[in-house]
Amino acid sequence: MKKIYFSFVFLLLTIVLIACGGNGATESGEEAEEVVTVGDNIEGASELTFWTFAGTHADFFEDAAIRWNEEFPDNPIQFTAETYPFDQMHNNLTLALQSGQGAPDMVDIEIARFPNFLQGEIQLEPLNDLIEPEIDNFITERLDMYSHEGQYYGAPTHLGATVVYYNTAIMEEAGVDIDKIITWDDYVEAGIQVTENTGVPMTTIAENWYGIWPFVRQSGSDFFDDNGDLTLDSAENIEALQFVADLVIEHEIADVTPGGHYHSEEFFGFMNGGGQASLIAPTFYMNEFMVNMEDLDGNIEMRPLPEWPGSDTRSVAMGGTGTTVTNQAEDVELAKDFLAYAKLTEEGNIALWTQLGFDPPRWDVWDSEEIREDNDFYRYFHDDIFDILLDIRDDVVGVHMTPYTPDVLEEIDSNIMFNVLRQQSQTPEEALQQATESVRAIMD
Amino acid sequence: MGQEMKSNIYTRPNRLLTFLNSKKVAPYVFIFPFIISFTLLTFYPTIQAFVMSFQRILPGQTEFVGLSNYRRILNPTFYQAFQNTTTYVILTCVILVTVPIFLAAMLNSKFAKFSTFYRASLFIPSLASIIVAGTVFRLLFGETGSSFANQVIGWFGVEPIQWQYTSWSAMFLMVILSSWRWMGVNVMYYLAALQNVPLELYESADIDGANVFQKFFYVTVPHLKPIITFVTTISIINGFRMFEESYVFWETNSPGNIGLSMIGYMYTQGVQRNDMGFGAALGVIIILIIFVISIIQLNLTGAFKRGDE
Numbered sequence: 001m002k003k004i005y006f007s008f009v010f011l012l013l014t015i016v017l018i019a020c021g022g023n024g025a026t027e028s029g030e031e032a033e034e035v036v037t038v039g040d041n042i043e044g045a046s047e048l049t050f051w052t053f054a055g056t057h058a059d060f061f062e063d064a065a066i067r068w069n070e071e072f073p074d075n076p077i078q079f080t081a082e083t084y085p086f087d088q089m090h091n092n093l094t095l096a097l098q099s100g101q102g103a104p105d106m107v108d109i110e111i112a113r114f115p116n117f118l119q120g121e122i123q124l125e126p127l128n129d130l131i132e133p134e135i136d137n138f139i140t141e142r143l144d145m146y147s148h149e150g151q152y153y154g155a156p157t158h159l160g161a162t163v164v165y166y167n168t169a170i171m172e173e174a175g176v177d178i179d180k181i182i183t184w185d186d187y188v189e190a191g192i193q194v195t196e197n198t199g200v201p202m203t204t205i206a207e208n209w210y211g212i213w214p215f216v217r218q219s220g221s222d223f224f225d226d227n228g229d230l231t232l233d234s235a236e237n238i239e240a241l242q243f244v245a246d247l248v249i250e251h252e253i254a255d256v257t258p259g260g261h262y263h264s265e266e267f268f269g270f271m272n273g274g275g276q277a278s279l280i281a282p283t284f285y286m287n288e289f290m291v292n293m294e295d296l297d298g299n300i301e302m303r304p305l306p307e308w309p310g311s312d313t314r315s316v317a318m319g320g321t322g323t324t325v326t327n328q329a330e331d332v333e334l335a336k337d338f339l340a341y342a343k344l345t346e347e348g349n350i351a352l353w354t355q356l357g358f359d360p361p362r363w364d365v366w367d368s369e370e371i372r373e374d375n376d377f378y379r380y381f382h383d384d385i386f387d388i389l390l391d392i393r394d395d396v397v398g399v400h401m402t403p404y405t406p407d408v409l410e411e412i413d414s415n416i417m418f419n420v421l422r423q424q425s426q427t428p429e430e431a432l433q434q435a436t437e438s439v440r441a442i443m444d
Numbered sequence: 445m446g447q448e449m450k451s452n453i454y455t456r457p458n459r460l461l462t463f464l465n466s467k468k469v470a471p472y473v474f475i476f477p478f479i480i481s482f483t484l485l486t487f488y489p490t491i492q493a494f495v496m497s498f499q500r501i502l503p504g505q506t507e508f509v510g511l512s513n514y515r516r517i518l519n520p521t522f523y524q525a526f527q528n529t530t531t532y533v534i535l536t537c538v539i540l541v542t543v544p545i546f547l548a549a550m551l552n553s554k555f556a557k558f559s560t561f562y563r564a565s566l567f568i569p570s571l572a573s574i575i576v577a578g579t580v581f582r583l584l585f586g587e588t589g590s591s592f593a594n595q596v597i598g599w600f601g602v603e604p605i606q607w608q609y610t611s612w613s614a615m616f617l618m619v620i621l622s623s624w625r626w627m628g629v630n631v632m633y634y635l636a637a638l639q640n641v642p643l644e645l646y647e648s649a650d651i652d653g654a655n656v657f658q659k660f661f662y663v664t665v666p667h668l669k670p671i672i673t674f675v676t677t678i679s680i681i682n683g684f685r686m687f688e689e690s691y692v693f694w695e696t697n698s699p700g701n702i703g704l705s706m707i708g709y710m711y712t713q714g715v716q717r718n719d720m721g722f723g724a725a726l727g728v729i730i731i732l733i734i735f736v737i738s739i740i741q742l743n744l745t746g747a748f749k750r751g752d753e
Contacts, residue, residue: 007739014681014735015490087695087716094718098503116718120502207699258587260699266586406717410697418699422609441519 032082034058038065045069045078046334049104051093053086056287057108057157057321060355064342077338086110097123097326105329106339108321109154111145112209115403117324118148125325125332126151130340137364139317141398146322154322155343158358160282161315161389161396162214163302165289170277174198184243184306191253194277203278204257204267205244207417209409210318211257214280215240217316217397218308223408224400230439232408233432241428245420256422268292280305282318283359283389290357290380297380304392314392316399353377359386363393407442411435490731497725502718513725522726524701525709528615532705533683535619540630540679541672547627548634549664563635567628574625578692581621582608608693614702618689626682630675637671638664673745677738684734687711706730 036058039045048065052058058081065079082104084092090113096103097117109117117124131143131152139159146154164187166178174194181187191202205211216222221236231237247254255276259266262281271279272293279285289300304314323343329335342348349360350370357377365371366386378385416435419426426434464473472479500509547566551559569577584592585607594604607613641664649659665672687707694703696712706726714723742748 010739011731011735014738015486015731091715094715098501098718098720100503113716116716119718121504123503266588410712413697414699414701414704418609422606422699438520441516 032084034083036062036081036083038062038079039069039076040078042069042076042078045076046331047078048080048106048329048335048338050079050081050106050108051089051104052081052083052108053089053110054108054321055083056356057081057323058083060351061342063355064348064351065338067347068338068341075334077334079338090116093117096328101328103326103328105331105335106323106325108157108323111320111322111401112406112409114146114154114322115401115405118153119403122148122151122153123327124153125327125329125336126153127155127325127336127340127344128152130336130344134344134362137362139361139363139393139396141396142317142320142361145317145320145398145401146324154324155339156361157321157323157343157356158282158284158352159361159389159396160284160318160320161359161392162280162282162318163304163315163388164306165279165281165285166301166303167274167277167296167299168301169299170194170198170200170274174277178301178303181303181306184308187306188247188251188253191247191277192251195253198277200274201255201276202253203247203280204255204270204276205248205417205421206257206262207260207422208413210262210281211417211421212241212244212412213399214305214316214318215244215308217399218305218311218313220308220311220313222400223405224402226400228400228402230404230408230436230443232411232439233429233436238429238432241416241420241432245428248421249424263288272296282320283385284319284357286377286381287357290376300381302381302385302388304388312395313397314395316397318399359389363390366390404439404443407439408435411438493724493727496721497728499721499724501720509721513722514729516722517725517729521701521704522706522709525704525706528702528704529684529686529706531615532618532622532686532689533680535615536622536626536683537676537679539619539623540626541676543623544627544630544634544675545665545668545672548631548638549660551631552635552638563628563631565628566631569625569627570629572625574621574688574692577621577625578688581617582693585613585617609699609702611700611702614693614698617693618686618703621692622686622689626679630679633671633675634668637668641667669745673742676741676745680737680741681734684730684737706733 034055050058050061052061061079061081065077068079069076089108090110093103093107093109094116103123128151131138135143142156142159143152143154146152146156164181168178171178171190171194174190174197176190176193178190181190187202194200194202213223216237219236219240221231221234221240223230223232223237225231248256257267258264258270258275261267262279262285268288270276272295274296283302286302289296305316307314323339325332325335325339340348343352344362346362346365346368349362349365350368352358352360353365353371354373354375360366360371366389371386412435415438416431420428420431463469497513498508498510500507500512550556551563556562586592586594587604587606587608588594589598589604591604591607593607597605605613607617645663646659649663654662685707686705690698690703690705690708696708696716698704707730710723710726710730713719713726
């Protein structure tokens with residue numbers, strides 16, 4: 001008896017020791033990194049709070065709130081935007097929605113995290129009444145990525161069409177005409193020419209979904225089918241990953257991305273210094289060029305993805321953040337109206353381009369005067385960005401999001417790309433089959 | 445009458461005070477604040493975590509799912525996390541228990557110069573933010589040939605290493621970060637203990653003709669035994685709780701899971717993926733693992749035995 005009692009006390013002590021002690025990484029920075037407030041001097045203004053992980057998004061909504069207060073003086077808002085680190089914001093939101101208190105009125109949710117919030121009783125407000133009347137003006141593939149059972153929960157930030165950015169200086173040196181690159185075979189051939197003549201790789205492959213998903217989707221496949229069944233190791237996907245692996249291993253025209261992905265400091269420096277001849281990334285990446293790669297100003301041209309054999313798809317809508325309204329909003333209707341005003345209207349979509357450099361999800365504004373007006377992005381890249389997009393408008397596909405998509409993305413991040421490309425310890429088939437087993441185990 | 449009033453004044457406050465002051469009650473009064481905070485902040489959450497480990501928890505839909513969370517734990521990712529963490533615990537324990545003893549003995553010796561300076565510089569890393577330290581380490585051990593670590597090994601003709609992408613070097617990075625950080629703290633523990641070693645013992649050892657090493661192993665080390673036990677226990681528990689050392693290098697996704705720790709796995713599944721039930725089940729398993737290992741370790745070092753046994 002005494003022994004049992006003693007063991008119990010000891011177990012408690014162990015728990016105390018495990019529970020105590022610092023957790024610097026998670027506890028530091030409970031406060032928002034930045035807080036922006038609009039309309040705090042207006043009497044009787046309704047309060048709206050907004051969480052985001054991107055300072056540029058906070059600025060975007062700040063501007064929209066100022067315009068709203070000018071346009072609707074009878075219904076003013078006091079708008080507060082709080083910016084948190086990426087992980088922390090999503091974790092806080094999970095806990096706030098789970099526990100039923102502490103969530104903001106509006107919040108940005110990144111696409112890879114979105115499915116986590118579409119489980120159980122959904123704690124987000126559907127936006128159908130605002131989206132449906134105008135749905136024909138949207139590229140609906142983008143809206144579908146934030147939907148569940150016919151309900152739209154997220155207001156998109158951009159279309160995020162995947163394109164190829166060519167470094168024209170390197171292309172010229174290699175003697176390649178980028179307008180002659182029509183198919184992926186042409187791309188490989190051009191790549192061989194580039195590596196031979198300049199010694200620079202044609203591209204680098206990211207070790208996360210950027211390095212596989214566009215190819216998988218362009219080939220007409222995806223990680224899940226329309227019924228939500230896992231198709232990660234389908235023949236098409238193996239072929240798509242094999243194509244990527246061949247770029248690195250067989251043709252030797254591509255390397256693994258320095259730093260592992262396209263948003264690392266190592267990569268910015270590498271790309272900026274002319275480290276690779278082309279980059280396959282979504283249109284929202286324009287902003288990264290402008291901010292982090294100043295030396296490439298005037299040297300980057302974008303083109304649609306080369307053609308995949310047997311597929312009409314010329315671009316894949318990738319990444320992206322959906323802004324949502326939570327069911328804890330004090331005035332749900334007001335929050336929805338303001339969100340629609342900021343991001344779903346023509347004016348809002350124009351602002352997405354002029355302020356953030358994102359390709360608006362509404363294609364009906366792509367031709368408008370305000371969009372075509374000269375701005376920094378046209379100067380850095382070229383004038384016909386939206387002509388390219390209009391040209392491929394009907395050939396853009398989205399991706400299927402399911403509750404288990406984050407698990408697949410995790411397998412891609414930590415196992416598939418690493419084992420196939422960096423370690424080269426598995427063939428695409430082996431890697432995809434092993435990942436399928438792991439994800440199946442979670443789904444069961 | 446005067447007598448009566450006096451006794452009244454005495455008795456009234458006395459009852460409560462006598463009660464609180466009584467030998468049986470007083471100890472409980474003193475530990476009362478701890479009991480409260482322990483119950484609310486540690487005991488209740490632990491029980492709740494135990495309950496949650498049998499549940500599937502989604503907003504508005506919480507249901508009991510029996511042992512399904514525990515059944516899911518036995519998967520390759522968990523084995524990998526367990527293996528990583530165990531290796532890490534063994535390595536950090538060996539380094540953080542032995543090396544500080546020598547450092548402390550050196551700092552304590554009368555021949556050491558500037559010992560206050562060295563003591564301070566050994567201790568300072570533990571005050572640094574691990575995020576800052578991690579960023580510096582990540583840059584020192586970058587994958588390109590121009591990173592500091594690769595330049596150093598380059599002088600010896602070794603090819604550049606992709607430090608953050610190879611299994612052994614990933615473990616090396618985590619262990620060296622942790623060792624750098626906690627070395628000074630453990631040195632402090634040992635230094636404090638060294639003050640309690642009676643000088644007479646060294647004197648008599650000198651008379652018996654013992655050399656420096658004999659004095660160290662036969663006089664110093666036996667006197668440090670309680671502290672060694674303490675530092676080992678703390679190192680084991682902290683090792684199994686490892687999270688930041690991996691997070692600063694790879695955040696939550698390391699290539700091939702080479703940096704995945706058990707707590708990291710619990711964090712990604714429980715918090716990031718919002719699978720609280722599974723996360724709680726992992727937490728319970730981690731508590732049990734630490735409990736069992738601590739019991740074994742303390743039994744082996746004789747910490748449970750009374751002095752006269």
